[in-house]
Amino acid sequence: MKLIPLPVLPAEEFLLMLTTRIKNIKPSATVSIAAKAIALKETGKDIIDFSVGEPDFPTPxxxxxxxxxxxxxxxxxxxxxxxxxxxxxxxxxxxxxxxxxxxxxxxxxxxxxxxxxxxxxxxxxxxxxxxxxxxxxxxxxxxxxxxxxxxxxxxxxxxxxxxxxxxxxxxxxxxxxxxxxxxxxxxxxxxxxxxxxxxxxxxxxxxxxxxxxxxxxxxxxxxxxxxxxxxxxxxxxxxxxxxxxxxxxxxxxxxxxxxxxxxxxxxxxxxxxxxxxxxxxxxxxxxxxxxxxxxxxxGPQEELETMRLTFQKRRNAIFAGLQSIPGIRCAKPQGAFYAFPNISHFIADSEHFPQIRNSVDFANFLLDEAGIVAVPGAGFGNDAHIRISFSTTLDQILKGIQSLQTLLKK
Ligand SMILES: Cc1ncc(COP(=O)(O)O)c(C=O)c1O
Known part of the structure; x- marks a missing residue:
């Protein structure tokens, strides 16, 4: 039997099939920056990942x-x-x-x-x-x-x-x-x-x-x-x-x-x-x-407290580090494992940071210049901030803060 190939529909035809419901939906805030970070990692670049949305500990x-x-x-x-x-x-x-x-x-x-x-x-x-x-x-x-x-x-x-x-x-x-x-x-x-x-x-x-x-x-x-x-x-x-x-x-x-x-x-x-x-x-x-x-x-709940105390130490380190960077303002995180520093100073400083016009530009700047992955605040409804996750080791946090200090001094 001879198979007759079906005509391939052009991509636009599929786009026309999508519902208004789904066209109104935004993709996840982390997707594009994470894709870029993975691509950079594959080239062998050292990445400090502050975008993680989950505990970095293994399940007990x-x-x-x-x-x-x-x-x-x-x-x-x-x-x-x-x-x-x-x-x-x-x-x-x-x-x-x-x-x-x-x-x-x-x-x-x-x-x-x-x-x-x-x-x-x-x-x-x-x-x-x-x-x-x-x-x-x-x-x-x-x-x-x-x-x-x-x-x-x-x-x-x-x-x-x-x-x-x-x-x-x-x-x-x-x-x-x-x-x-x-x-x-x-x-x-x-x-x-x-x-x-x-x-x-x-x-x-x-x-x-x-x-x-x-x-x-x-x-x-x-x-x-x-x-x-x-x-x-x-x-x-x-x-x-x-x-x-x-x-x-x-x-x-x-x-x-x-x-x-x-x-x-x-x-x-x-x-x-x-x-x-x-x-x-x-x-x-x-x-x-x-x-x-x-x-x-x-079962036993002790490991939860160990994890919480570890997160608290990291929170202290990231908060102190962010506060030490001129131009960055940050509310002290009281819970979860995220800091949400304000980066509007760099958006406004077009003389020294002309490439930074919003939180996405800022996140790209951190990734390109220092290999730091952070999530732009735009995805959370606030374009003057970035989200920094401290669900990573103290070592990585200190390294990341040092890079930010050097980079943002410019
Ligand atoms: C505020 C908030 N709610 C819900 C969830 C979803 O958690 P789960 O992994 O249980 O679906 C998350 C995960 O990031 C979250 O940050």
Whole structure:
């Protein structure tokens, strides 16, 4: 039989097939700079990577062992869509013991990472005509997921001078009759800001005055510095728990990013709806990872503290280093593993830095001139900053700071 080759469609034809929904979505902030860094690394150039969005530690040994045992015991089939009951029970126990929150396993949806948990929840509660209030700088996926759900992100600029904390008056002013959700994270990626109980209480008062939902992303909960104490938004008031969905997961706390385990905890009706979304996309999270997650939540927690203290030392080094560079201003990170220095001085100094007109130019300048990879603030909704991750060794941090000092002295 003679095969007749089908005509090849030109690329433009495929572009015409794309939906408006997907054309409105921005690619990840890290993609282009990361591609350039990889290309440079391949040429043998020494790179200092300050772009990493995950702990650089290996997953603790007993968690890995639990996964090995799960495979050996043939726990290799699908689980219930919302996750293994013992895992949801372990999550409830964690929420009770650490956050003083009482949930039932049917209030929990286990997903493939916190990102999918967030996606499932937002797709369940946001539709065209709905507004979602998001403090800026934001984690890049927030506005994009809202847009995918057909909603409108309402971005509210937080003040650098106020430590990038959203103030109650700002939240109040952003709320309209179309507001459905207030979506925020604490501690914050990319600024490293963390909210005190008093600051959260002030935001809670506004939420309680209005008929809106809160989606509280608490993925960096365990990474708080200087004796700061974490308070979950849902734990502030019984009435708030009724209208809050917590997003959390094991990626950052247990150095388990690749295992893809996150969860949502909230009102049963919303959790069930979010479960429906998941049931028609990925189904349950990996069974093996779920067994590992049970071991993580129920096993020894000492390694978490060791990691936190290591991050705190690195935070101190990066903060002191950035402060020593004339022209750079930086709020002290209180949580997560990011600093978000202001680089507007270099954007404005066209005499000495003519090639730098925005945060993307600045990041490219660092990469080209010093082999330093940082993420432009533009991707987080603030073009006067860059994000520096201190999820790298102290040695690399000190080396990077020294290069920045030399480079920016020009
Ligand atoms: C603020 C924030 N939320 C959620 C996530 C997603 O975490 P996961 O790896 O569990 O999907 C991240 C990961 O970078 C994050 O920074």
């Amino acid at each position: 040994e007993h968690i890995k062992q639990a996964a090995v045992e799960a495979i050996a015991a043939n726990h290799t089939k699908y689980t219930a869509n919302n996750g293994l009951l013992p895992l949801r029970e372990a999550i409830c126990a964690k929420l009770q013991n650490e956050n003083n929150l009482e949930y039932h396993p049917h209030d929990i949806l286990v997903s493939n990472g916190a990102k999918q948990a967030l996606f499932n929840v937002l797709l369940s509660v946001v539709q065209p005509g709905d507004e979602v209030v998001i403090p800026t700088p934001y984690w890049p996926s927030y506005p994009e997921i809202v847009k995918l759900a057909g909603g409108t992100p309402v971005l509210v600029e937080t003040d650098e001078s106020a430590g990038f904390h959203l103030r109650a008056e700002q939240l109040e002013a952003a709320i309209t009759p179309a507001t459905k959700v207030f979506l925020f994270c604490n501690p914050v990626n990319p600024t490293g800001a963390a909210y005190s109980k008093e600051q959260l209480d002030a935001l809670a008062d506004v939420v309680l005055k209005h008929n809106i939902l809160v989606v509280s992303d608490e993925i960096y909960e365990k990474l708080l510095y200087d004796q700061l104490h974490f308070v979950s938004f849902a734990a502030l008031h019984a009435k708030l728990k009724e209208r809050t969905v917590i997003i959390n997961g094991l990626s950052k706390a247990y150095a388990m990013t690749g295992w893809r385990i996150g969860y949502a905890a909230g009102p049963q009706a919303i959790i069930e709806a979010a479960g429906k979304v998941q049931s028609h996309s990925t189904s349950a999270a990996s069974t093996i990872s779920q067994y590992a997650a049970i071991a993580a939540l129920q």
